Amino acid sequence: MAEQAPARMNASFNLESEGGISPSISTLKPLKLMKNNLRRQLIMLSKRLIYAFLIQLFFCSVILANTGNAQLKNIQEVKISMNLQEKSLAQFFKQVESKTDFKFTYTDNLIDLKQAVTVGENDKSLYDVLVAVSMQTNLRFVQVNENIHVKLVTGNKGNSVEVMELQEVTVSGKVIDEGGEPLPGATITVSGTTTGTVTDIEGNYSITVQEGSVLVFSFIGYEPIRVPVDNRSQIDVTLMEDVSSLDEVVVIGYGTVQKSDLTGSVAVVKGEDINSFPSNNVIQALSGRATGVQVLQNNGSPGGNVSVRIRGTNSVQGSNEPLYVVDGFPLSGNPTQLLNNGDIESMQILKDASATAIYGSRGANGVVIITTKRGKSGATKVDVETSYSIQTITKKLDLMNAYEYATLYNEGAVNDGVSPRFTDAQIQSFGKEGTDWQDLIFRKAPMSNTSVNISGGNEKTQFSLSGSVFKQDGIIIGSDYNRYSMRTNLNHDISSKLSVSLSSTLTNIQSNRMNSGGGSRGTELISGILSSPPILKPYTDDGTYTVLGVSPYPFIATVMVNPLNYIYEQTNVLKSNTILTNVAVSYKPVKDLTIKIAGGIENLDERIDRFTTTKFLNSRGIANVRTTQFKSLLSENTVSYNKSFGKHRIDALAGLTYQNFIQTSLEGSGSGFINDISQTYELQAANTLGIPLSSYVQSTLISYLGRLNYSYNDKYLATVSSRYDGASKYSEGNKWGYFPSAALAWKVSEEDFFKNISGISDLKLRAGWGFTGSQAIDAYATLNQLNSSKTVFNDALYTAYAPGTRLPGDLKWETTESMDIGVDIGLLENRLTLTVDYYNKITRDLLNLVQLPSSMGFLTTIQNVGKIQNRGFEIGVDAYILNGDFTWDVNANISFNKNEVLKLYNGQDILGGRVGVTAVNDNVNILREGRPIGQFYGYVEDGYTVEGKIKYRDLNKDGAITNADKTYIGDPNPDFIYGLNSSMTYKNFSFTFFIQGVQGNDIYNVSSINSTLDYGLGLNMPRDVYLNHWTPTNATNAKYPKFAEKSVTLASDRFVENGSFMRLKNIQLAYNVDVKKLGVSLIRNIQLYVSGQNLLTVTKYSWWDPEVNSRGGSNSMDQGFDVTSYPNYKSVTLGIRAGF
């Protein structure tokens, strides 16, 4: 039955290995696509996708209506009239297909479709027509049911047209896995039909099919296999575990689902992408990989914080970070201090309510489910990888050199009416360049990552053990981040009914931090790098640090601290141990039913030691030690029931979970030390002991959860889920929240009428709706707590008790209602798959900071008022453009989100984004109805006065520049974010690049306020200020005002910059060593690679790097600020990956 090529190609077609025809996909084309130029077709198709889809859907239905019930006829019985004179064979096929129900199938590089044929027969049978064509073309036609297969005549000429009728045969057999174990519940379907069955508990099946059919065997987590029946009545099949496409099975909350059966919006990022280049944490590696996921890097420091926003910002008051679930354990925070990137098997991002409602009160910001690598039965595998990178700052700022500095400040002195700051002789003595403070502080820094994973097992026990060391030195001298991580995953079947599993990680972090951001006029490290005068040397002649703000240049701000103080005389060391352990016992009393009892512990012990030596400017030594102990205990009890019967399939889940969180802390400090030897390790040696601080916070969450997935005929899918959460954080009577969701999906491509459509191989429509919550408040927020602190009488301390400045009130849950409509489309045998989603989320009962008149003594209270909306589009594309010797895969994603505050308490604005850099002291963003969260708010500039001072626009025309003249000056929320990953292989080489970008967002460049406008205090500035400031001769095009001290600077649009960027996040060339040629049987594979990170960035942003979010964190109000933060790095990496 070699001729049995299907007219409609299936996703799994290229897996057909037992068919006689060439399996290479590039050589086979459906009739409607006549050109070889697949790429062009891809473009064409994507352009007209929706059109074509709708039109085809319409016509298909018509065809279906006409022919659906028609009996299959023999070509001898079908009469046809046609008149073709010297037309191409292709046109002949087309006419026959349009006039009859038959389809031609052929291998297109064998058949010349352009050859001319002449057919002028009226009312002849199709058989006769084909005979006539056969004689003109040397082609042979074989009718197999509704298909007419076209072949070249080879060898002796026999009957050129033949009809084969197919008999029904009964086939039975057994489906087993690699280890020989039977696979119960495996699905067997007849290709191209909806007929099918499943295997029983012993893996046996029996099915009656037409002779010549092709059976498709599939099972979740295994590669489907297509087997032509031929004449056999017994077909035994071994299914191989699906390693090539892990995304076949998607991990969702409390279970898994086949990707094709998803009803919600879930993005999957593979472990290999997470681990494709060195980055200091898992979340950073997520950036640009999935639609709807925005990763905001706070700064470039090693171990620095990152924030994630999934489909926008929902909450004003609470966290907007997603819930992270690692191997089933919902973490209290994020996994940056826990996981080694190499341990990740996959990450699934649950985005819409139908996917996240199962996490109830923690689902509103999306859920990131992280699955770590587990062992598989079979030979023990050892995977080793190591990489070494060199990092440098992405860009140095072009600051003034000594000559320019001195010249500019002399000009300023003239403008201020004071005598020149520097004599010509002094300027001469500085040299042209002077001190480049950036060079003194930034360095080339190494980063290395080594991990070993050993995995294996037998059919009863599987294990995966890994150890890793990640060491990153920061590009600022003295900063580093070291992570040592050990991970164990075990699965063991005690009996066929009882199994246990363990996931356990121990991670140790040791990090020296140089994150002293913020400040103004050089009062902290980063602003010191920017502001330190190039005319001053870093050290005095006696080797001590130059004190910048003293004679002989008293105009230089004395607050400015020589930044070397921070580098060499101040330490901030983080040490932590994090343990995450999760044990589960699964019991299957009967087939299809699983009872799972799981318990877990997340435990964090952290100690931060901060020390300022006695050599630090104006310091007598300050030591501070803070320890934090965090513990979360989890108990999860679930019952799941999965069953297929007939065309129905049910996956049901019910559960009860309990989780509690306890955090305690202890802090001690002291100041005044006689030397720097004891550092933070002998606080009792301090002259003045600080007041010890300790704290305790406890909260509990109890939940009932349930979910029902139902699918009918594998075409119609429905999911209903809900969670009932009780949280201790809320007030009495408001502790419980209910979060339901529902979703429907329709696999349109499984419908009969769709079978005739080539090109579109897969089409699924999804719609979901639901409620999720956010635990937007801290524990005890509804209680009238008194804080204790110290006040002074005589010269001694006395305890005082007072409430805070937030007035507590009764609070209930913040709920987000969301709707998602999505379509998953597979084109050209799923070589191009497209996922498009539209969503609309409205967060209600928004926990809203209500400002109180400050005369109350309480500044704010929280109330459940307010509404925020996020809506947007997401498009994800996976394309397998080329395969064969040269393969080329492309994944691209783009996400649009629009955020709007719909309602606030009494329409009250909430001012935020306080900038206090001495020169400017103001609120620069506003929360206002009708505007997005984070809206930048300030004055608008209007050129310069005749004296060269900045002119601000008097918007309300009252003749004065007041608060009322502030307006919307920028938006930190991007219009869209995108990522593009391209991966090519040729023979042993592979070349990948990954581009990531953000478009349409603004950055509030607080760093530039002091650096470009705070004149007269001796701060160094960008060269641009020197070249482009206002002078009487350069009045019209000046970027900066007149260089004079007493100028008023307001928080204006000047500081709001376009933050869009497109970044070549990673580019890599890898070589896979031909291990077989080496003849070393021990080695499975070796890959060597060289790669570069952040090597190219296209941006208009003027400062160090557009990937900055200095005030980032779980709170959303202050997004898009650049406040003298640790800058970002670029790197070049050499690495090796080997398997044994």
Next chain:
Amino acid sequence: MKNNNNKSYYFANHFVKSWNAIITVFVLMIILGSCENVLIEEPKSLSAETFYNTAEEVEGGVNAIYLPYQSSFSLADYISIKESFSDYLVGRNTFFNNFQGLSTTNMNRTTGMWNLFYLSIRNANLVIKYAPQGKNISQADIDKYVGEAKFMRAFSYFQLVKNWDGVPLRVETNMLDVDLKRSTAQETYDLIIADLLYAEAKLPETAALSGRPSKYAAKTLLADVYLQTGNYAGSRDKAGDVISSNKYALVPVKTVDDFQKIFGPDVVTTLEEIFYTKGTRQSGLGTPFVMHVNHSNTRFHGAGGWFILYSWSTIPYYTGWDDDDKRKELWYDINMGLVGKTMMNKKFIDPLAPSNSGAGNDIPWYRYADVLMMYAEAEARIGGLTAEAMETLNQVHRRGYGYDTKTSSPVDFKLADYNASSFLDLVVKEYGYEFQLEGKRWSQLKRTGKAAEIILAMKGTAIAQKHYLWPIPISEMNFNKAIDPVKDQNPGY
């Protein structure tokens, strides 16, 4: 589909078996879930509802009234802004004062001060409201603590009314009303005086600890309030009570360094102290203002110095000052890179301060010199210049020169040389020398109506009318619906 029918049967069969297991698990869940009491919050800290029952607890609440003043940068700003309004000091940079109203930055600073005073008022109101309801506290203790709270409430309202005029009056009965109208200055003073009379009656003769008010602190504050409101007899009497109590004296000075025995970081208390905000040499518990008046070059402050307040040696205030006055020697020359000879003042220094919030100095709100000066002025305003008025002024003057305060000295002002009017000018002048850097000068210049004249003479600047009052903060205007943002705002803002 025969196969599938078989499957359905198989399913049904097993379904019944599994039902038992499902039920068991659900029963388990319900039992577990019924333990809802785990959702009750039990923090390991105190809650307001169960506090203020014993004398110790109420005292803890009273102590909180002082917290907003304690180690407060806003308080440092308060003093510095007012000193930059004086005739003898200049505020550097964003404290720069052009007498045309407040700059945006300084406007934001005054918001911080408003918040500070009202936070203290709230904490006082909590004590005034809850202490009488205490279950385990004596009436004597209630009186004492409520008296202390009322003193502090009056103190804060006095700062508010002097700088903002009439303000919303938050007392124990309306403290949680969000919308509260702006009272008149008269109403504000009425509350202040009522509170102080209560405090005067209930407070102890001698405060248990320096930093807490005594009966005489209440009298001193009353004297100041009466002086402010033109009740000169009241002021003279209350100041007279303090003087005649013989509990206080000026600390003698021989050299300029002796001023450190009054203002220095190591001083715990002195005979001169009547009511101070106390600081101790510990980070977060000292007096941040000291950072404002020092320069890192001098090492007078352990953490450097921000030299916010400085002066010029060319101004008439300084050039017209007798060189023998020890107080003049507090000024020293320092090159700040500006044209002319700049100077700073070393009244408040702490070379051993561990951080910018760790200077051990105090904020001397009222010391005995204040009482003497008030007495002198009030007495002279009642019935003309008297010997008592001249003597009290001379006591302050003598100490400034290093003489014994109680015996006449070569530098004494002579009664015969002055009439009532020129004596008042003399009081204003002496006040400027005595209280430099203490944040009192601007209020005095305003109260005596001399501000415009003296500022024009000393700094050559005409004061705009709006400069006399500070704006009601936006945070009050926007969220207190009983205040009209246009009508109720102070003029010019």
